[in-house]
Amino acid sequence: xxxxxxxxxxxxxxxxxxxxxxxxxxHKVIYGLSCGALSFSIYMAYNSLSRFNDxxxxxxxxxxxxxxxxxxxxxEEHFLLELTPILTQNQNLWQIIGSTKIWSVExxxxxxxxxxxxxxxxxxxxxxAGQIQLLKDGENAxxxxxxxxxxxxxxxxxxxxxxxxxxxxxxxxxxYIEYEFPNPNHEMKRDRNILKDLEKTTHATxxxxxxxxxxxxxxxxxxxxxxxxxxxxxxTESPFYGTMHLFHSCKTKSELGPLSKYLDVLDxxxxxxxxxxxxxxxxxxxxxxxxxxxxxxPEPVPYKEMKSNGPHNNNTNPSLALVxxxxxxxxxxxxxxxxxxxxxxxxxxxxxxxxxxxxxKFP
Ligand SMILES: Cc1cc2nc3c(=O)[nH]c(=O)nc-3n(C[C@H](O)[C@H](O)[C@H](O)COP(=O)(O)OP(=O)(O)OC[C@H]3O[C@@H](n4cnc5c(N)ncnc54)[C@H](O)[C@@H]3O)c2cc1C
Numbered sequence: 562x563x564x565x566x567x568x569x570x571x572x573x574x575x576x577x578x579x580x581x582x583x584x585x586x587x588h589k590v591i592y593g594l595s596c597g598a599l600s601f602s603i604y605m606a607y608n609s610l611s612r613f614n615d616x617x618x619x620x621x622x623x624x625x626x627x628x629x630x631x632x633x634x635x636x637e638e639h640f641l642l643e644l645t646p647i648l649t650q651n652q653n654l655w656q657i658i659g660s661t662k663i664w665s666v667e668x669x670x671x672x673x674x675x676x677x678x679x680x681x682x683x684x685x686x687x688x689x690a691g692q693i694q695l696l697k698d699g700e701n702a703x704x705x706x707x708x709x710x711x712x713x714x715x716x717x718x719x720x721x722x723x724x725x726x727x728x729x730x731x732x733x734x735x736x737y738i739e740y741e742f743p744n745p746n747h748e749m750k751r752d753r754n755i756l757k758d759l760e761k762t763t764h765a766t767x768x769x770x771x772x773x774x775x776x777x778x779x780x781x782x783x784x785x786x787x788x789x790x791x792x793x794x795x796x797t798e799s800p801f802y803g804t805m806h807l808f809h810s811c812k813t814k815s816e817l818g819p820l821s822k823y824l825d826v827l828d829x830x831x832x833x834x835x836x837x838x839x840x841x842x843x844x845x846x847x848x849x850x851x852x853x854x855x856x857x858x859p860e861p862v863p864y865k866e867m868k869s870n871g872p873h874n875n876n877t878n879p880s881l882a883l884v885x886x887x888x889x890x891x892x893x894x895x896x897x898x899x900x901x902x903x904x905x906x907x908x909x910x911x912x913x914x915x916x917x918x919x920x921x922k923f924p
Contacts, residue, residue, distance in 0.1 A: 617648035619704065624669055624732035629725055630705065631686035635818035639786075640723060641693065642708045643686045644731065650704025654736060655683045655696060659799040660751075661744045663790045666706070666735030670718045677718040678737065680789040681706040682820075683797050693819055695756055698798050706733075709820060711786045739790065740883065740921065745774040750799045755830045762826045769875075776803035777864055780879040782894045782910075784810040784886030790923065791885070792820060795827055804831070804877035806859055810838040810846055810890065834877070846909075847893060860914045882915050885923040898922040 619625050631643035658664055667676040684693040684707035696702055712719040722731065755767050779801075781791050788809050794801040807824075814821050814837055828835040836857055838844040846854060864880035884895045891898050895915070896907025906920045 617646065617704075618650050618652040619646070619654070619666065619733060619735055621734055621737065624734050626730050627706070627733055628728050628730050630727070632723075632725075632727065633818075636816055638711050638713075639816045639818065640710055640712070641818060642710055642722065643684075643693075644706050644708070644733065646704040647730070650701065652704070653699070653701035653798075654681075655701060655798040656699065658736070658797070660794050660797050660801040661742055662738045663740040663793060664736040664738050666733045667737065668718065668722065669732045669734070670721050671732070672721075673717060675717060676734070678739075679708050679710065680739075680786075680793055681708060682789065682792055683707070695753065695796060695823075696798075698750075698753070709786060709789050709792075709817075739923065743777060745772075748773055748802070751802055753796070753798075753800060755832070756796070756823065756826060759822045759826050762829050765829060765831050767830045767832075772802055775865060777881060778803040778805070778877050778879045780806045780808075780859060780861075780882040780915075782808045782810075782882070782884045782886070782890075784890040787885035787887075787890075787923070788817070788820075788824075790883075792823065795832065796823060800832075804879075805833045806836075806877075806879055807833045808836045808838065808846075808858070810840070810844075810886065813839050813841045846890075855909065855912055858909060858913045861919050880919060882910055882920045883923065884910075884920065891922050895920050895922055898924075 617625070626647045627644035628647060629642065630645040631641070633641045635641065654664070663680070665678040665680045667678055669676050683696045685696060685702040685705045686692075686707070687694040693707060710719050710722065712723045714720075725731070749770070749772060751770060751772075755762070783791055788807075788811075791805065791807055791809075795805065809824070811817070817824070824833070824835055827833045838846050838849070840848075843849075859879055861882070862876070862878040862880055882895070884891050886894075888898065892908060894908050895910045897904045903917060903920075903922055906916050910920055
């Protein structure tokens with residue numbers, strides 16, 4: 562029950578809705594007209610709208626303008642995108658949110674007036690090094706956000722974003738919370754030193770940090786860009802405390818570009834237990850030996866309420882399973898997800914004893 566209560570899916574809007582502030586502004590203009598003080602009311606409306614648009618930080622209340630500051634194709638379908646706010650932002654979402662929540666932002670396609678969610682990663686493009694770098698603790702790169710995107714042949718928004726050029730502007734709204742984890746009070750920070758020297762990591766070197774509370778371990782099944790929420794949790798400031806059993810399905814690992822190195826290091830340092838399923842190598846979870854696959858999938862263990870200074874048994878067994886990918890993938894792993902509800906847990910997870918109490922299927 563505890564885990565079920567701990568998640569909150571707050572928003573997922575696919576069509577634009579006018580905000581109450583916008584309606585308020587229209588109302589003000591009508592009032593001004595009826596008073597005959599047209600120029601004054603236009604001035605007031607303009608003034609309030611400018612103030613509203615000038616708010617520099619990302620917000621769910623209004624769209625904020627960003628420019629494309631870096632775009633790099635990984636292959637024909639996948640690309641990295643860095644967005645830099647037009648007005649510098651001081652709000653550090655990586656520090657504020659940490660790994661207590663998985664979050665996304667909406668990017669607006671203004672020609673057809675639709676928005677799509679995308680999941681930011683804590684990187685910036687370092688022009689002098691010619692590569693993306695992880696933000697250090699306390700840094701927010703003035704509000705830059707990095708994305709890993711896939712464009713679809715018939716897709717509206719990702720294909721449109723891919724067609725934009727450097728310095729073109731896009732509008733963002735957010736952050737939207739996709740999933741919320743139990744948040745232990747006054748827990749110590751988890752460091753990210755292991756991610757400093759990616760190339761040199763050949764084996765586990767990390768000294769195990771002893772936390773005040775027993776960390777929650779999770780099982781995560783991801784496919785394609787569904788891996789981004791997992792990476793956000795693992796790479797953000799004070800990253801995920803527990804062990805993540807990550808089963809990632811993709812065509813080929815190379816489609817992850819520079820992100821694959823991060824997964825490898827996290828695996829070597831035992832922060833994750835990585836199981837790659839590359840369909841180009843016959844690893845599609847629908848094609849592999851089902852018995853062997855089921856043997857690799859851990860069974861759920863009950864999550865003990867967070868115990869401060871209690872004995873830490875160091876077990877890595879997961880208590881929660883998150884599934885993120887296309888509909889057919891979700892169905893294979895955890896049973897069909899309905900439009901507005903989770904649907905019963907089925908598929909591979911059901912075989913291993915998981916149920917609706919401890920499984921969450923992402924939208
Ligand atoms: C919370 C959240 C976070 C997300 N984060 C990311 C992210 O970080 N990176 C990212 O690339 N995407 C992410 N997505 C998906 C993204 O929001 C869009 O759904 C995706 O970019 C497709 O939108 P589109 O307008 O390009 O295609 P659409 O116009 O929506 O789709 C057109 C066609 O494209 C194909 N298509 C679309 N989506 C899929 C799919 N998932 N699998 C297979 N075929 C598909 C289908 O043929 C579909 O008919 C996220 C979604 C959510 C809900």
